[in-house]
Amino acid sequence: MIPMIDWLIFSSLLMAVGAYGVLTARNGILVLMSIEVMLNAANVSLVTFSAYSTELHGYPDAMGQIFALASMTVAAAEVAIGLAIFLVLYKRHDSIDVTKINILRW
């Protein structure tokens, strides 16, 4: 069986990749995609802890998997809203370059 730590390392790497995407991407769609990657990194962690629950504290626990499902639902809704925002932004500014959109500054 694959040791638990490998899954967690994988999850961390996935999170780092997502964060890098959010911080560097100029295209709004890419930012959204990177956020999805980060969310899924978290889901991997949750499922891992659920799968290894018997070894961790002696009884099976499905809570992590339930959380993962819930977070996927939230992610789907979030993407819908995010895409809608970018659609409006594109209509107003002819661009979805996040570095050019700074109307919420001081």
Next chain:
Amino acid sequence: MMIDYAWLIPVFPIIGFLIISLVPKKWLIWEGGAPYIIGMSTASFVLSILVIIDVLNGHTLTGPDSPRMTWLSAGSFELTFGIWIDQLTAVMLLVVSLVGTLVVIYSVGYMHGEGETKRRYYAEIALFIGVMFGLVLADNFVEMFIFWELVGLCSYLLIGFWKHKPSAASAAKRAFIVTRVGDIMLLSGLIILLRYVGTLDFSELFAEGSLEGSGMSSGMATLSMILLFGGAIGKSAQFPLHEWLPDAMEGPTTVSALIHAATMVKAGVYLVARSYPMLVQTPDALAFIAIIGGITALIAATNALVAVDIKRVLAYSTISQLGYMMLALGAGGLIITGLMHDGGHDGLGAGYSSGIFHMMNHAFFKALLFLAAGSVIHAVGTNDMLKMGGLGKTMKITSITMLIGSLSIAGIPPFSGFWSKDEVLASTFHAFEDAGSYSTVFLILWIMGVATAFMTAFYMFRMWFMTFTGKQRSDAHAHESPVSMTVPLMILASLAAVSGFAFFIGRGFFSFMSDSISSTIGSSVAVEAIHPLESLGEIFTSPLTYASLIVSAVGLFTAYSIYYKGAFSVSRLASGVTGKLQKLLAERYYISWFYDAFAYNIIYGISLVADIFDRYVIDGAINGMAWLSSKSGAFIRRSQTGQVQNYVAAIVIGGCLLLLFLIVFEWGEW
């Protein structure tokens, strides 16, 4: 029992004040609403008389069972408004209601030409009378202090009634500020009492041994009593805070009459008399009161010798007579304290009673003198006695009533001033015999008192002869004043002539007054009743009486020969040593000058420093804080770039730092 309705006495004039202040102009009927005020003050007068009859029949409202209502309560401290009526209150009620009513009636004639401002005048007069009633009826020091301050406010408003005159405005401010110095002392004294005794109710403070029983050291008790007297120094214009009263002559003469006879300055005498049960526990404070009173009597009398303003002569004579009252109260209290240890004695309450007696008589003859002076000023149009003269022919009623007042204040029998002034000097002399360690002081005070009696007779008749006899020195067509002015004069003149007879009518004034302290000072000091006829005999067999009578007569005769006969020209005194003395007196011993210099240089200097401190240090600190906030805000807001990725970077860096922190410090491993 009418005494149960005594709380209505102050209510009537205050209702009058509200009516005049609030109703539309067309409802004021006549003379700016004077009928309302005359009606209300007459109602108070009638009710006062009924209450006084109850008191004469032996009913009083004192002690813890007097009617009261709770105003506010905080923990164990409860502030109540109540009514306290004893013999002293009865005398005050008589004085305030009678003089107040007569002054209001007199005002109808005197203020006739004032036009629109009459409304304000009558409203303020009504309030003045009402709050003075409140003051004398109060049953605790907090209530009394509230009315005390209101009296000060009303006197400020009325002294500055002719506010368009800069001298009146500044006199009003001066009266307010100088009496405020006294008020602060009074308040400090009350705070000490509250701190130690835990209450300001008369019924508890006036219990026997209330000060020592509360764990006060005798020094602290004396200090609190002297501070309490400080309030009276300010209010009753005692040395060294007496200079506001002559300046207060800037107000209408009716206001002066009210202030001098009934309301303002009598409040200080009332305070001392009211505090007697506490004062007799502190002999040193009583000696202080007597000394201040004696000094005041002498100094003010010397000032009156050279004054040429008819109202200023009267103002100085008021200060001087108030000094007499304080002297009598202090001396009488010392006799009581001395005898509290040695057992009973005849006429224990004599000093106290003679002070109150003099206050009552003074109220009548001083109101009379002021109203008569007002009548003269009304006719001639000036206060300057050098421009009067020869008015006796045209103003018969005024000149005769004023003569009665002058004879009375000069202490010529059988007019009222004789009886009380003689008793004041007699109790001072008794204090010299009985007061132990203070006896030398009281001998000096007695000599000062006799000298004052001489000067009083002299300056009063100097005034009378200068005003009513000799050649007319102005071209004004003087005429007798209207009826509303002469009738109060005649009433007051008859009172000034006969009020001294209260001394031996019935039980006699002194045993009546002694009841008010024997009920509060405690049973161990039974104040013995003095048989009136017996004391009458005592007066006319005592050499002291003849001493004071002779000096008064000499004073009168000196004034007669100088100002009527012209046997001696005063102008010859205008140079050399006497000229210097004259200047010193005319400049009021430079006390006023000293206060001005003190205020301008020291206080103004301190104010300037305080102003600079306020402007640059306090305001600087506050403005600096504001400046710092706005500048730092301007700097920090640059971090809100609006760039989403900057925020995300901050979140990521913050998360990483938190993680690092947890790893290093919390889990302790790497």
